[in-house]
Amino acid sequence: DAKTTQPNSMESNEEEPVHLPCNHSTISGTDYIHWYRQLPSQGPEYVIHGLTSNVNNRMASLAIAEDRKSSTLILHRATLRDAAVYYCILRRNTDKLIFGTGTRLQVFP
């Protein structure tokens, strides 16, 4: 099963950019890279996903390494509402998903 590795925690100040790394060295060619975040007392919510190219949406950007063995979620200007646990997962057609423990992001005013 494809696994991901993320730092346990990261910190940022408000309005600064945040780069959340994820290593997925066992990724296969058909795996999509998904990012989710979980706010306190809520279920995880979708942030962004990609396959090979970098992706942007209204919430964040996803930078994928050329060899696809790592990716970085970029929050361009962190806000207090971005404080959450961020999960990087790999999805394939078998859909046996492994979430791991994620990165807890703290944002300071």
Add this chain to the structure above:
Amino acid sequence: EAQVTQNPRYLITVTGKKLTVTCSQNMNHEYMSWYRQDPGLGLRQIYYSMNVEVTDKGDVPEGYKVSRKEKRNFPLILESPSPNQTSLYFCASSSGSGGGPYSPLHFGNGTRLTVT
């Protein structure tokens, strides 16, 4: 509003008393899944279903049953709950034929289960 609805939100029960946690989605999604979340262990997949009448084990299926008789519902059944099943449970769904690895997962708000 598109959503995944779990019930109940909170449940306290005793060892051995059968219970069912319901999950329903209104997005006509083929794929549905159950996870449990425990401190320090993150989210772990219990069971998933690629479509009606198709279910598969995730990483931690022991002690749980599921059924998928209709597309919108995916109940989680604990035939004989034990204290080690005390946890926070999440149901999720996504669209796309066969699950679609490019399809975002939509999660419910969780069910906090305590087994004494």
